[in-house]
Amino acid sequence: MCPDRQLISSYVDGEVPSPWKERIAEHLASCPDCAKAARRYTALAGGLAAIPGSDEAASLTRLRARLEPRFSGIERRPREGGFARGPQGRYIVLPLPIAAGIAFFFLAGFGAMLAFSPSAMASRAAMRSMAASAAELQARPVSSLEAATSMEDLLSMLDSQSSPITLTIQLPAGTTLRDSGEPRIIRAPARDEPKTGLVPVSVPAAAPTAKAQEDSP
Amino acid sequence: MFFQSDGPPNEAELRKLYEATAPMLIRVAARIVGGSEAAEDVVHDAFVRLVERRMPFPSLDDAKYWLIRVVKNGSLNVAKRKGREVRAYERWWRGEKDSSAGSDEPVIKAESADELRRGLDSLPEGLKAVLVLKEYAGLNYKEIGRVLGISEGNVKVRAFRAREALLAKLGEGFGHVS
Numbered sequence: 001m002c003p004d005r006q007l008i009s010s011y012v013d014g015e016v017p018s019p020w021k022e023r024i025a026e027h028l029a030s031c032p033d034c035a036k037a038a039r040r041y042t043a044l045a046g047g048l049a050a051i052p053g054s055d056e057a058a059s060l061t062r063l064r065a066r067l068e069p070r071f072s073g074i075e076r077r078p079r080e081g082g083f084a085r086g087p088q089g090r091y092i093v094l095p096l097p098i099a100a101g102i103a104f105f106f107l108a109g110f111g112a113m114l115a116f117s118p119s120a121m122a123s124r125a126a127m128r129s130m131a132a133s134a135a136e137l138q139a140r141p142v143s144s145l146e147a148a149t150s151m152e153d154l155l156s157m158l159d160s161q162s163s164p165i166t167l168t169i170q171l172p173a174g175t176t177l178r179d180s181g182e183p184r185i186i187r188a189p190a191r192d193e194p195k196t197g198l199v200p201v202s203v204p205a206a207a208p209t210a211k212a213q214e215d216s217p
Numbered sequence: 218m219f220f221q222s223d224g225p226p227n228e229a230e231l232r233k234l235y236e237a238t239a240p241m242l243i244r245v246a247a248r249i250v251g252g253s254e255a256a257e258d259v260v261h262d263a264f265v266r267l268v269e270r271r272m273p274f275p276s277l278d279d280a281k282y283w284l285i286r287v288v289k290n291g292s293l294n295v296a297k298r299k300g301r302e303v304r305a306y307e308r309w310w311r312g313e314k315d316s317s318a319g320s321d322e323p324v325i326k327a328e329s330a331d332e333l334r335r336g337l338d339s340l341p342e343g344l345k346a347v348l349v350l351k352e353y354a355g356l357n358y359k360e361i362g363r364v365l366g367i368s369e370g371n372v373k374v375r376a377f378r379a380r381e382a383l384l385a386k387l388g389e390g391f392g393h394v395s
């Protein structure tokens with residue numbers, strides 16, 4: 001009587017213990033059908049192994065270079081910080097610098113709008129626009145509870161979601177924001193500097209200019 | 218291992234883990250996602266997660282199985298995102314293309330290797346994961362069960378079903394010895 005094909009599959013994988021392994025080998029030596037099944041499984045394994053792969057050595061070299069700073073502890077991400085909340089109370093943990101950075105960009109955008117549109121009406125429009133932008137910040141539902149400890153982690157996790165999620169970003173309790181100086185341009189192209197292809201922005205002399213924060217998180 | 222309280226990571230242990238697992242992880246990821254750059258990203262992200270979360274593992278083996286699981290899941294997500302379609306082929310392997318007539322071992326030609334790769338991609342994830350871990354990570358049934366969180370018996374059944382599913386599409390000519 002022939003063994004089950006599943007048993008032959010396990011035998012080819014070397015997963016059948018003695019004495020059954022020897023008995024199957026004995027059977028294969030005398031049964032053409034079972035021997036053919038075993039050959040097909042073995043040939044399949046060979047075929048899968050023979051599929052041309054990418055340059056593994058090059059991949060390993062690149063991967064090692066990318067990971068080396070992590071292994072030596074040079075790059076470390078702080079675990080504590082702001083958190084984002086998804087539906088059903090699920091949380092995405094953001095480090096404080098990232099949460100603060102996101103808040104900064106909202107405020108910097110708002111500030112830039114105010115700087116270039118100083119009228120009260122423009123300010124109200126800017127505020128409505130920012131509020132709309134914030135309301136439109138639709139992220140995709142978190143399908144599993146995970147703590148993203150870096151923007152890289154968070155983006156990778158969000159990328160892996162296949163359906164829209166809702167993301168609420170809250171700064172840690174007790175976080176306060178303060179005004180910091182007057183906005184100013186850190187660097188603008190001089191008249192005699194070679195053009196880089198950037199479009200120059202003309203700013204009225206009397207209007208305050210935007211400042212980029214120098215102490216980035 | 219790898220981490221002590223809030224101190225820096227144990228470099229030696231992390232490098233040892235990397236040397237012991239990276240080649241196999243790259244092979245597994247590359248086979249599932251089909252490209253080296255995406256495979257590197259998946260494996261990179263798995264190690265980064267291990268380091269940043271300061272994952273506690275009692276042994277190198279525990280870390281290895283965790284990494285394989287994360288790489289497997291990450292690779293499947295990438296493959297899904299790429300929008301790979303499940304395609305059925307009536308016949309991939311034709312006996313007349315088999316130039317092994319007269320030789321003892323079946324030969325895989327370039328176009329057939331491509332078809333075999335597509336066939337592997339088209340397998341349901343549960344079957345594909347078992348076959349990839351068996352053929353490219355070199356894990357035994359017990360280890361595969363540990364990575365996937367399923368029983369050894371379940372692994373055995375899935376390995377068999379994965380093989381049969383692929384062979385059904387390759388046709389009767391596959392593995393024929395003249």
